[in-house]
Amino acid sequence: MTPSPKVLVVDLNNFASYPTLAIGSLVASLRNAEMDVTVLCPLSHDVPAMVRERQEGWKDQLQRWVFFSTNPALNWSRHGVRALRSWWISRPHPRVMQEVTCALEKKPDIVLLSVYLNHYPSCVEIGKLAAKHGIPVLLGGPVFNIELITKEWLRVPGLTALIGGEVDRTLPDLVRDTIAGKDLLKYEGVFYPDGRRSPTPAPLKDLSSLPVPDFTDFPWGAYPGRVIPAMAGRGCSWGRCKFCADVYTANGRTFRTRAVTPMLDELVELSKRHKSKNFILLDIKLNSDVRMWRGLIENFQNRIPGAGWVATVHVDQRPDNGLSKEDLLAARQSGLMRINFGLESGSQALLDKMDKGCKVESNSRFITDAYDAGLSVRVSMMQGYPGETTEDLQMTVKFLQEHRPQLDRIRLSQFKAIPGTRFQEEFDRDPQSYPDVSRFSWDYRDARGKFRYNTASSRKYRRAKRQLLSIVHSINKRPLRPGAEEFDGLM
Numbered sequence: 001m002t003p004s005p006k007v008l009v010v011d012l013n014n015f016a017s018y019p020t021l022a023i024g025s026l027v028a029s030l031r032n033a034e035m036d037v038t039v040l041c042p043l044s045h046d047v048p049a050m051v052r053e054r055q056e057g058w059k060d061q062l063q064r065w066v067f068f069s070t071n072p073a074l075n076w077s078r079h080g081v082r083a084l085r086s087w088w089i090s091r092p093h094p095r096v097m098q099e100v101t102c103a104l105e106k107k108p109d110i111v112l113l114s115v116y117l118n119h120y121p122s123c124v125e126i127g128k129l130a131a132k133h134g135i136p137v138l139l140g141g142p143v144f145n146i147e148l149i150t151k152e153w154l155r156v157p158g159l160t161a162l163i164g165g166e167v168d169r170t171l172p173d174l175v176r177d178t179i180a181g182k183d184l185l186k187y188e189g190v191f192y193p194d195g196r197r198s199p200t201p202a203p204l205k206d207l208s209s210l211p212v213p214d215f216t217d218f219p220w221g222a223y224p225g226r227v228i229p230a231m232a233g234r235g236c237s238w239g240r241c242k243f244c245a246d247v248y249t250a251n252g253r254t255f256r257t258r259a260v261t262p263m264l265d266e267l268v269e270l271s272k273r274h275k276s277k278n279f280i281l282l283d284i285k286l287n288s289d290v291r292m293w294r295g296l297i298e299n300f301q302n303r304i305p306g307a308g309w310v311a312t313v314h315v316d317q318r319p320d321n322g323l324s325k326e327d328l329l330a331a332r333q334s335g336l337m338r339i340n341f342g343l344e345s346g347s348q349a350l351l352d353k354m355d356k357g358c359k360v361e362s363n364s365r366f367i368t369d370a371y372d373a374g375l376s377v378r379v380s381m382m383q384g385y386p387g388e389t390t391e392d393l394q395m396t397v398k399f400l401q402e403h404r405p406q407l408d409r410i411r412l413s414q415f416k417a418i419p420g421t422r423f424q425e426e427f428d429r430d431p432q433s434y435p436d437v438s439r440f441s442w443d444y445r446d447a448r449g450k451f452r453y454n455t456a457s458s459r460k461y462r463r464a465k466r467q468l469l470s471i472v473h474s475i476n477k478r479p480l481r482p483g484a485e486e487f488d489g490l491m
């Protein structure tokens with residue numbers, strides 16, 4: 001009998017709160033194919049994990065002042081602090097490298113790396129180590145279907161191939177063929193370092209019969225709560241926001257959903273396995289298909305009595321988006337504890353520029369209804385989208401002042417220009433349509449556009465921005481509303 005292939009999966013995503021869903025799915029697919037899988041999870045080796053969000057203190061506000069500063073006199077010091085922070089976050093962690101070295105000495109047949117873009121330096125080091133042992137390396141991640149990014153990453157040493165696509169069903173065969181040294185170009189989405197590549201795969205249409213993710217390798221005792229990640233569908237039914245990169249990733253392209261019953265069956269199974277009734281639904285827009293959204297709401301407590309969960313929605317303009325007052329009350333009764341949505345701005349003109357598909361009044365009503373239903377409301381927001389004026393910022397401040405008591409957390413980020421987005425398409429086609437953007441250049445390895453947003457340097461704009469930062473901090477420094485604490489720091 002041929003021995004089972006020995007697969008080393010290195011999870012470079014060191015999240016503090018729950019296991020990495022993508023790794024759990026890959027591992028399940030490999031183990032179902034009788035492979036001998038080892039998962040190297042940094043948190044299991046006491047590597048400090050990334051905390052997504054927490055009740056803020058003065059240091060968080062200070063950091064935000066520095067990062068959001070657009071004062072021209074502080075340009076150099078701000079860039080210096082940012083560069084230092086980014087180097088620190090993405091540096092290969094010595095403990096992880098030590099554990100990878102030990103794991104490679106056990107002679108796995110292959111190394112699989114599932115990565116985000118800040119992992120480049122770690123991938124380089126792991127690639128070199130694997131090459132020393134003559135072990136093939138496959139590297140994959142959500143953005144590797146975007147060719148300009150992929151080309152940069154093909155420079156990682158020791159790389160056998162880079163995979164840009166959803167490999168839920170093909171991974172075991174890909175792994176076997178890689179170990180056997182066979183040509184991988186018969187699989188779609190494969191890039192070789194020498195420039196050969198196969199066609200881009202179409203998004204996986206049928207999400208039924210995907211294996212239940214295997215999270216048994218994760219250090220459950222190290223997480224503050226036992227929260228299980230899950231996903232009901234891939235992509236977003238709107239998919240038009242100009243800044244959004246999620247809908248261009250390998251698994252975010254086009255919206256596809258599972259059926260309600262198999263989804264609930266999976267949640268029940270995971271709840272039994274991991275002895276927990278708490279879930280985070282990682283869909284980028286869980287109300288994309290209101291049948292799934294309502295199906296979960298109607299059945300969560302029947303199937304898992306006492307369950308608690310959190311989710312992200314989009315307050316879109318469909319006549320029925322599943323987010324009425326009644327829906328939100330029912331959602332709370334079904335165990336939904338926290339709800340997150342992309343508010344982005346309190347200015348309709350700016351939301352329209354982004355093609356966000358939202359109305360300020362609907363966002364306002366949604367926040368009030370969700371709060372009244374007993375939900376902890378979290379919003380993500382964006383500052384510095386090209387075209388944002390001082391007046392737009394002032395409207396956002398006013399909006400937040402009005403809703404301050406109803407909001408539990410705000411995730412405020414600065415606009416990032418990302419390759420593959422509608423923003424890139426428009427900007428590259430006609431830079432003049434963004435007259436306030438200057439000194440633009442793309443960095444494909446880090447998947448970022450570097451530029452200057454001239455409007456942001458003016459005194460009036462900066463004053464409005466300071467008000468925005470203050471109100472965000474005044475909200476984020478409060479504890480979460482009672483009952484939701486167990487779900488803090490997840491989103």
Ligand code: SF4
Binds near residue numbers: 238239314342
């Ligand atoms: S609604 Fe959210 S997920 Fe959908 S395109 Fe907009 S930002 Fe992206």
